[in-house]
Amino acid sequence: MGSNHKKTIPLLPLRGLLVFPSMVLHLDVGRDKSVKALDQAMMEDNSFIFLATQEEVQIEEPTPDDIYRIGTISKVRQMLKLPNGTIRVLVEGLYRAKIIDYVNDDTYFEVTYQKLDDEEQEGLEMDALSRAVLDLFEQYINASKKVSPETLATVSDINEPGRIADVIASHLPLKIKDKQRILETISVKERLEKILDILNNERELLELEKKISQRVKKQMEKTQKEYYLREQMKAIKKELGEKDGIAGEVAELREKLKDLDAPDYVKEKIKKEIDRLEKIPAASAESGVIRTYIDWLFDIPWTESTEDDLDIHRAEEILDQEHYGLEKAKERVLEYLSVQKLVKKMKGPILCLVGPPGVGKTSLAKSIAKSLGRKVVRISLGGVRDESEIRGHRRTYVGALPGRIIQGMKTAGTVNPVFILDEIDKMSSDFRGDPASALLEVLDPEQNNSFSDHYIEIPYDLSKVMFITTANSTHTIPRPLLDRMEILNISGYTEIEKLHIAQKYLLPRQLEAHGLSKDKLQVQEGALIEVIRRYTREAGVRNLEREMATLCRKAAKIIVAGEKKKVIVTAKNLAQYLGKPKYRYGMAERENQIGAVTGLAWTPVGGDTLTVEVSVYPGKGKLTLTGQLGDVMQESARAAFSYIRAKVEELQIEPDFYEKKDIHIHVPEGAIPKDGPSAGITMATALVSALTGKKVSKSVGMTGEITLRGRVLPIGGLKEKTLAAHRAGLTTIIIPKENEKDLEDIPDSVKKDLEFVLVDHLDQVLEKALVK
Structure with missing residues (x-):
């Protein structure tokens, strides 16, 4: 043992580093104890130092327990003091120890040691192991690229298997613990086997890494390619001026939302829906539904309104210009406009124009809008039987839409249009709900400031809208709905009014429509009156306009054929153009009759006259009623019959007539259903006339309900009935006394030609009607 004469040696603890024998390495030494140990080593002539590694890197001041027991005896080759006080040394590992x-651990560590020699093992097995390790190392170097190929050459030159293992271990990226294990393996064979194991693991790891990195690279390439293509697409779209897909749409909608003038809760709702649209895939069906919904919210007016043009005189001019007569209706409209002028904000009234077809209800509503300078929306409710037509469908349904009201508001584009609801009496209800009840919310001034449509879902304010409804009669309108509307009755026109309308409006309009002028076609007043009396029977003027059109067509043909240059229509030659008269003028009888009385009736197309006929013949007291009479009318007949039975003496009728005679009451035009209470006195008068043989005056018409005691009760529709009587050429009209208040509605031109007899008992009726 080269240094056994000197048992002690300075020890330098290493942090995060391990030196194998035959390994040359630079170290930076900075710790006090370590510097002193180095100094001590340099003082020795062979400058040996024991390098052992700390178990934990963090420990700043290690104790003997923190240092591995096995390390490497090394020689200090060079030493250099750096400016920052650290010493850089070059050491070479010699052998394990x-x-x-x-011995000492105060100023520096000093230890006694024992040298550990490799257990040399010769033979083929060792060669095979060494070769296997070298092969694997070569593969590792090729795969890893972290170790330079020159290292392989260096390692291949080494002959001792133990050193091969050490050098390879020093080049592998192992943890300190693993390196220490190899350092502590004294048996060369075991050491080589460990290295073989480690290299195998490393190679597998490298292969995995390679696979992963290839996959990542592929993915990256694909993503990059897609990104690149998308960017190109964006650029192309931008050049074409197209916005990109959903994102572009969303951006557009957000821009639009900034400019939208609407209440905050509406904007909030739209914002939420836009956010939803952004998250949903463009291809999904939901996306289209949300898009449509957002469009609706944008399209409905929330604040846009038209300025009311409240010039009363101008309004009056417009109404007079477009409508002749209709005094009451015009008066009411002008009152409304005057109030609007005084009060800036008023709940819009709901007017209901009731009258027969063709009297100009819809056109009057349009004129009101024109005189106000508001937008007009018109929807027809005829035949609407589904509640969702008014309130809209829920958005969950395919093809859902808002109701007609919201659709109308979108069409109008303002929050204060004139909204015309035509034919409100023609709505029907079935299993799909009751649309009339849904209209309550629309037409109730207390509720319609927050009308809720199933589709829109946000409360919508209808309080600024002026609703005008039209109906032919109020019977079929549900009471609660009727209650919320102000009824304006527009009854039919008198002959004189019709004549004016024909001259001022209808004929000029038809001449223009047929490309004629006054020089080419003249219709004399007499001819017009004849058309009104004998070719039309109606409350309005629709058929009258059709007859005017017929005259224009006939004239056009004559002029184009070159037969005449100018056509003049007179009362005498009228039949040449219009054919034979369609109606008999005047329903008044030609002479006084027994058992035939002219009654006055109200129909949806205006007033009419009805003849009640009674015939009496021997029999057993059977009462027969014919002529399509309704229940109420049949009851009136029975009531009249009972009254007469009770008054036989006063009326000078045989007391037992009801046992010996059969009575037949008939109301002509048998195919037409008739009903109503106001034929009571007419039937009673006809019965009395037939039973007594007294004649009834041909010029008398009558209307009134009868009681069993002979009292006469009031009836409705007096104006229409009076006009019919006037048209029929009657001169005396018997009406219930309680209807006196209705006489002011009747035009003066009609009043002056008629004598009104006010009665409250049947006796007065008979007094006036029967010819003495």
Whole structure:
């Protein structure tokens, strides 16, 4: 043992480092104890030092227990003091040694040691092991690229198997613990086997690493390629001025949202929906649903309104210009406009224009909008039977849409349009809900400031809308709905009004539509009156306009064929153009009759006259009613019959007539269903006339309900009935006394031609109607 004469040697503890025998290495020494140990080693002539490794790197001041017992005796080859006080040394490992004991550990460590020699083993097995290790090491070097190929040459030149193991171990990236294990393995064979094991592991690890890195690289390449292509696509789209997919759409919507003038809760809802749209894949069906919903929220007006143009005189001009007559309706509209002018914000009233077809309800509603300067929306409720038509469908359904109300608001584009709901009396309800009840929320001024549509889901304010509804009659409108509307009755026109309308509106309009002028076609007043009386029977003027159109077409044909240059239509030649008259003018009888009385009736198309006929013949007291009479009318007939039985003496009728005679009551136009209470006095008068043989005056018309005691009760529709009587050429009208208040509705032009007899008992009726 080269240094056995000197049992002690300075020890330098190494941190995170291990020196194998035959390994040359630079060390930086900075710790006090270590520097002193070095100094001590340099003082010896052979400058040997014991290098052993600390078990834990962190320990700054190690004790003998913290240092491995086996280390390497090394020679200090060079020593250099660096400016920062550290000493750099070059050491060369010589051989393994084991610490026997610590002699000194104050200023520096000093130990006694025992040299450990390799257990040399010769033979083929060792050669084979060495070769296997070298082969594997070569593979490792090729795969790892961390060790230079020159190292392989160096290692291959070594002959001793033990040194081969040590040199390879010093080049491998092992943990200190593993290196220490190899250092402590004295048996060369075991040491080589350990190295073989380690190299095998390393090679597998390297292969795995390679695979992983290749996979990552592939993935990276694919991602990069996709990214590159996407960027190219973006650039192309940008050049074309297209926005990119959903992202572009979302960006566009967000921009649009900034400019939207709407309440905060609406903006909040839209923002949420845009966020949802962004997260959902563009291909999913939900995406389209959300997109449509957002579009609806953008399209509905939330704050846009038109400025009301409240010039009363101008409004009056517009209404007069477009409508003749309709005084009451116009008056009500002008009142509303005046109030609007005084009160800046008023809950819009809900007007219901009730009247027969063709009297101009819808066009009056349009004129109201025009006089206000508001937008007009019109929807027809005829035949609507599904509640979701009003309230919209839930968005979960395929093809869901908002209801007609919200759709109308979108069309209008303002929050204060005039909204015309046509044919409100023609709605029906079935298993799909009751649309009329859904309309309550729309038309109730207390509720409609937060109308909720199933599709939109956000409360919508309808309180600024002016709703105008139209109906032919109020019977079929549910009470609660009727209660929320203000009824404006528009009854039919008188002959004189119709004449004015034909001259001022209808004929000029038709002339223009048919490319004619006043020079080419003239229709005289007499001809117009004839058309009104004998070719049309209606409350409105729709058929009258059709007849005007017919005249224009006939005239156009004559002029184009070159037969005449100018066509003049007179009362005499009217039949040439329009054919034979369709109606008999005047339903008044030609002479006084027994058992035939002219009654006045109200129909949805205006007033009409009905003749009630009674015939009496021998029999057994059977009462027959014909002419499609409804229950109420049949009851009126029985009531009249009972009244007469009770008053036989006063009326000078045979007391037992009801046992010896059969009575037949008939109301002509037998195919048309008729009902209502107001034929009571008409039937009673006809019965009395037939039973007494007294004639009824041909110029008298009558209307009124009868009681068993002969009292006459009030009826409705007096204006229409009066117009019908006037048109029929009657001169005297018997009406219930309680209807006196309705006489002010009747145009003066009609009143002056008629005598009104107000009655409250049947006696007065008979007094006036029967010819003495």
